[in-house]
Amino acid sequence: MAEPIVQIRNLSKIYQQGEINVTALDNISLDIAGAEFLTLMGPSGSGKSTLLHIIAGIDRPTSGECRVQNVDVTKLNESQLADWRNQNVGFIFQTFNLIPVLTAAENVELPLLLTQLSKKQRHNQVATALELVGLSDRSKHLPRQLSGGQEQRVAIARALVTDPALIVADEPTGNLDSHSAHEVLGVLQSLRRDAGKTIIMVTHDPKAAAFGTRQIHLEKGELS
Amino acid sequence: MALPLSHNFRNVTVRWRATLATVLGIAMVVAVFVLVQALAVGLEKSASNTGDPRNIMIVRKGSTAESSSQVSLQQFQTLHYWSQIARDKKGNPIVSADLVTLISQPRIDGKGEANVSVRGLTPMGRFLRPQVTLVAGRWFTPGKREVVVSSRMAKRFAHFKIGDRFKTAGNWMTVVGEFAGQNSAFDSEVWMDADESRALFDRESYSSVLVRAASPQAAQEIISRLDSDKRLPLRGDSEVEYYSKQTATAMPIRILGNFLATAMSIGAIFAAMNTMYASVGSRTREIGTLRVLGFRRRTILLSFIIEGALLAAIGGVLGCLLALPLHGYSTGTMSFNTFSETVFQFRITPWLATKGIIFAVVVGVVGSLLPAIRASRLPVIAALKSV
Numbered sequence: 001m002a003e004p005i006v007q008i009r010n011l012s013k014i015y016q017q018g019e020i021n022v023t024a025l026d027n028i029s030l031d032i033a034g035a036e037f038l039t040l041m042g043p044s045g046s047g048k049s050t051l052l053h054i055i056a057g058i059d060r061p062t063s064g065e066c067r068v069q070n071v072d073v074t075k076l077n078e079s080q081l082a083d084w085r086n087q088n089v090g091f092i093f094q095t096f097n098l099i100p101v102l103t104a105a106e107n108v109e110l111p112l113l114l115t116q117l118s119k120k121q122r123h124n125q126v127a128t129a130l131e132l133v134g135l136s137d138r139s140k141h142l143p144r145q146l147s148g149g150q151e152q153r154v155a156i157a158r159a160l161v162t163d164p165a166l167i168v169a170d171e172p173t174g175n176l177d178s179h180s181a182h183e184v185l186g187v188l189q190s191l192r193r194d195a196g197k198t199i200i201m202v203t204h205d206p207k208a209a210a211f212g213t214r215q216i217h218l219e220k221g222e223l224s
Numbered sequence: 225m226a227l228p229l230s231h232n233f234r235n236v237t238v239r240w241r242a243t244l245a246t247v248l249g250i251a252m253v254v255a256v257f258v259l260v261q262a263l264a265v266g267l268e269k270s271a272s273n274t275g276d277p278r279n280i281m282i283v284r285k286g287s288t289a290e291s292s293s294q295v296s297l298q299q300f301q302t303l304h305y306w307s308q309i310a311r312d313k314k315g316n317p318i319v320s321a322d323l324v325t326l327i328s329q330p331r332i333d334g335k336g337e338a339n340v341s342v343r344g345l346t347p348m349g350r351f352l353r354p355q356v357t358l359v360a361g362r363w364f365t366p367g368k369r370e371v372v373v374s375s376r377m378a379k380r381f382a383h384f385k386i387g388d389r390f391k392t393a394g395n396w397m398t399v400v401g402e403f404a405g406q407n408s409a410f411d412s413e414v415w416m417d418a419d420e421s422r423a424l425f426d427r428e429s430y431s432s433v434l435v436r437a438a439s440p441q442a443a444q445e446i447i448s449r450l451d452s453d454k455r456l457p458l459r460g461d462s463e464v465e466y467y468s469k470q471t472a473t474a475m476p477i478r479i480l481g482n483f484l485a486t487a488m489s490i491g492a493i494f495a496a497m498n499t500m501y502a503s504v505g506s507r508t509r510e511i512g513t514l515r516v517l518g519f520r521r522r523t524i525l526l527s528f529i530i531e532g533a534l535l536a537a538i539g540g541v542l543g544c545l546l547a548l549p550l551h552g553y554s555t556g557t558m559s560f561n562t563f564s565e566t567v568f569q570f571r572i573t574p575w576l577a578t579k580g581i582i583f584a585v586v587v588g589v590v591g592s593l594l595p596a597i598r599a600s601r602l603p604v605i606a607a608l609k610s611v
Contacts, residue, residue, distance in 0.1 A: 058516055058604050079520060086518025093608065097513040101234035111517045113228070158517075 005198050006032035011064035024050040026221040037192045037199045039209040042218035048202045056089050056168045057081045086114045090159025092169035096151040098143040105139035108157045129157035149180025169201040173208050185211040232531040246499040247539040253488040254543025258580040260481025266568040274408040275464030280446050282433040285459045290324040290432045308442035309435050318436035320349035323421045327392045330382045338565045342414045344421025352434050356410050361386045361401030371416045372401035376567040412566045489587050496591025500532050504599040512607025525600035532592020533585045540584025544577045
């Protein structure tokens with residue numbers, strides 16, 4: 001295996017609900033290689049989303065280490081994390097999470113507003129990203145004028161527009177019909193294959209998981 | 225880096241139904257604020273247009289207005305010989321004695337009567353007030369019972385049209401002309417011959433004397449000489465200063481206006497707050513998404529404050545537009561300085577409109593502060609899960 005892009009060591013996450021401690025992740029260690037398409041599977045409450053959130057730098061573990069490209073994201077403070085997320089991770093959500101008042105192109109451009117790129121450079125990158133997901137002709141459309149599958153492809157374009165090494169997806173096909181789901185998964189697959197992106201995807205659906213290069217199952221916060 | 229303004233603008237307009245009530249509320253507050261201030265500005269403008277910096281207004285010591293002042297014929301004669309007073313081409317001192325009296329006249333709309341200031345003055349008195357010009361008819365003839373009224377008063381009182389006659393102090397007066405006072409205090413007056421007016425109202429003395437000083441230094445000398453001369457119970461003030469003191473009438477209007485605007489703006493702040501809380505609530509997931517993409521808390525905070533300010537600014541502009549048709553509208557009030565009808569115009573100056581919009585933006589910023597803080601403090605993961 002090549003040098004791992006994600007190295008997780010003894011990671012635990014314990015939520016406090018009233019007086020009860022709920023263990024979401026229990027002492028997990030895991031390596032993810034570059035250009036891997038990893039799918040995280042498991043029943044509801046197994047901790048797969050929590051793991052994804054910690055790798056992506058939007059949640060913090062109770063203990064343990066999570067190094068992404070040799071940066072321990074658990075040690076960054078909040079503003080450092082915000083910058084780190086912007087530069088290193090692309091997100092894809094189950095509910096697309098596009099900004100309704102912005103056009104497809106403007107949604108894709110959002111992460112680039114935090115960079116030093118000129119307006120022209122930004123527009124070029126947005127055009128490239130939309131082309132990659134096959135939506136160049138929809139760039140001026142508002143999210144509500146797009147189908148679910150198209151919305152999710154815009155979200156993928158937004159995730160890859162900053163050219164991050166890592167793309168994380170939380171149930172990206174959960175709100176899509178099977179045809180659109182197939183399309184979206186195909187795009188993710190080609191991102192790994194053609195652009196060498198590392199993709200981590202949480203899913204319930206074994207058919208979706210089959211698109212990945214490796215599957216991991218979580219059960220009650222432990223790898224199984 | 226901040227979020228683009230177009231984002232805020234579209235968020236305001238896309239939910240226009242929800243924001244309309246707030247925008248209209250703020251517009252009403254701004255309209256009231258601007259109108260009340262416009263009234264005060266109009267009153268002050270009327271006073272500031274009146275004085276000539278070279279003129280000295282002389283009244284009896286202790287009187288606050290011409291109508292309550294007395295200057296005897298003898299005192300008037302004494303003043304003629306003062307060397308500090310300017311002289312015209314013929315060598316005559318530029319001095320005018322006026323008699324100001326109040327007459328009661330019916331309003332044109334039939335809603336009762338009001339006091340009107342009648343100024344009796346000499347030709348020299350007209351020379352000292354060049355801002356007053358005849359716009360219709362002719363000037364009064366000395367020795368005849370004729371009056372010239374200001375155009376503004378002609379619109380407000382019955383029997384003030386050229387050719388009209390009205391009875392006062394048991395005598396019939398004829399209106400022979402109309403004058404315009406360029407928004408000065410004279411727009412609230414009726415003019416007639418000085419001696420005729422003394423005869424008509426049976427007065428031994430005049431109300432005031434207006435003199436033109438030979439130089440700014442001479443003006444100071446006249447004022448201090450009057451002050452120190454124990455034989456002359458008179459007081460001099462620069463004409464400009466005299467009329468600006470009369471502006472005290474605008475003070476209660478300003479105070480009332482500010483009170484009204486403050487009370488209404490508190491309501492508007494809560495309206496803006498409500499709208500912005502609703503906006504934050506409906507966009508919780510959007511906020512979570514922006515945070516995940518790398519936008520900082522303070523960017524989110526700023527964005528919502530800008531949005532509130534934008535919302536309010538739209539209301540502010542609308543409020544100014546609502547108030548604008550009243551610009552130049554003449555109205556009158558009872559002046560507590562002259563105890564007579566004072567007419568003036570609503571004056572909405574660009575500065576006043578700007579103040580109105582700034583006022584609106586302050587309302588918007590204050591109103592959106594708490595919702596914006598809430599938005600910026602939303603926990604990311606919980607925000608992402610919200611529907």
